[in-house]
Amino acid sequence: DIQMTQSPSTLSASVGDRVTITCRASQTISRWLAWYQQKPGKAPKLLIYKASSLESGVPSRFSGSGSGTEFTLTISSLQPDDFATYYCQQYNSYSWTFGQGTKVEIK
């Protein structure tokens, strides 16, 4: 199975900060990677698919990049609504796996 490792596990930041979350795959997954945002008590919400494609309705401050085994999610200017947990997920093969999550906290 493909393992997904996110870093950091927790990130403390302030409104207006540029934030970057990294996701590494244990083997190459081309660009078959998605990013989700989850707030407490809520279902995950798709942000990015195919590594860098922005889901409709998602603010443009969110962006994704990478290919192969290294990927990043960047929030260009952190907003109050962005404090949440973020998950990467690979869909390269018929076995979907998520990263362990990165919690973005208020500094």
Add this chain to the structure above:
Amino acid sequence: QVQLVESGGGVVQPGRSLRLSCAASGFTFSSYAMHWVRQAPGKGLEWVAVISYDGSIKYYADSVKGRFTISRDNSKNTLYLQMNSLRAEDTALYYCARDPTQYAIGYMDVWGKGTTVTVSS
């Protein structure tokens, strides 16, 4: 609007069975693959199973293979998860989610709110 509503969760004893349902509305259910994803209390997301748009392709996580069965009834716009031989470690919030492709080669673009399964004696 596009909506997924899960039901069927509850408290069940170890070794017993439970069937979850996911009712879809606002889109052509029969054109999309569907997933089940779970989240144990305080933990991350774990993919459980997927079924193609026509039910011809099914895949399972190793942790549930042989115990869980995913199915769908396109005439009722409903997805199911039959869970047998339940264990304490199956305790989680179970989400159904839509795959934007027919043959389950995609991500998850629409999610339900989830239904809670607690396995306890």
